[in-house]
Amino acid sequence: MPSPFVHLTIGTVLARQIGRHRPATRSLHWRLWLTCLFFSMAPDLDAVLGVITGDMAGYHNQISHSLFFGLLLCALLTPVCMVFLRWAQAGRVFLLIYGSYALHLALDWLTYGRGLMLFWPITERRFISPLQPFIGVRWSEGVFHHGHLFTLANEAAVLALGALLYLLIRQLRRPPA
Ligand SMILES: [Zn+2]
Numbered sequence: 442m443p444s445p446f447v448h449l450t451i452g453t454v455l456a457r458q459i460g461r462h463r464p465a466t467r468s469l470h471w472r473l474w475l476t477c478l479f480f481s482m483a484p485d486l487d488a489v490l491g492v493i494t495g496d497m498a499g500y501h502n503q504i505s506h507s508l509f510f511g512l513l514l515c516a517l518l519t520p521v522c523m524v525f526l527r528w529a530q531a532g533r534v535f536l537l538i539y540g541s542y543a544l545h546l547a548l549d550w551l552t553y554g555r556g557l558m559l560f561w562p563i564t565e566r567r568f569i570s571p572l573q574p575f576i577g578v579r580w581s582e583g584v585f586h587h588g589h590l591f592t593l594a595n596e597a598a599v600l601a602l603g604a605l606l607y608l609l610i611r612q613l614r615r616p617p618a
Contacts, residue, residue: 442502443552443575444589445482447596451544452481459537472526480541484511484549488580497580502554506546507561515539552577574599 456477460470487505491497504510519535528534549557552575556567576595582588 442485442549442554442577443596444578444592445485446593447548447575447600448481448485448545449478450600451548452477452541455481455541455544469527476522476526476538477541480515480538481545483514483542484545501580502549502557504558504561506549506557506559508543508546508559509561509563511539511542511546515542548575551575 453474456470456474459477460473463469463473484505485501487503488497488501491500494500515535515538518538519531522538523529523531523534526534546557546559550559550568551570551573553573554569554577556569558565559568560566574595576592578589578592579586
């Protein structure tokens with residue numbers, strides 16, 4: 442799994458993009474940002490159980506990392522988010538929070554490791570991208586292990602490359618002056 446740094450960065454980018462198209466007060470922008478951050482990290486809330494029980498592999502990266510579980514959770518939480526975001530359009534709020542959730546799964550899918558039970562409950566088979574640009578965090582080494590610095594360097598490099606590609610594509614699509 443990538444570190445929270447990647448998930449929170451992508452959640453922030455998503456909130457900024459959505460915020461651009463929604464005229465809103467400063468307070469609503471904060472609410473939008475917090476919502477994107479929460480749902481960008483939500484699949485990993487199962488890690489709390491892993492820490493409490495001391496069985497990270499048994500609890501973390503299980504059914505919370507399936508598209509169906511995310512769909513159900515986001516559908517249930519849409520009314521709460523509508524109130525929090527003061528946004529009356531249920532469909533758009535659902536798309537926002539499920540989009541944040543699904544982006545988390547996509548990033549995990551792109552990370553070296555045991556893969557995700559993406560299609561649970563149809564199958565418990567784990568899926569992983571054939572290309573894995575993220576080396577991932579090894580939480581089993583502890584929270585403050587020096588190896589996490591390599592993970593962070595790898596993630597910063599991949600995100601920087603992604604940003605460069607985005608800027609390049611945007612530049613190429615711009616009509617000539
Ligand atoms: Zn995850």
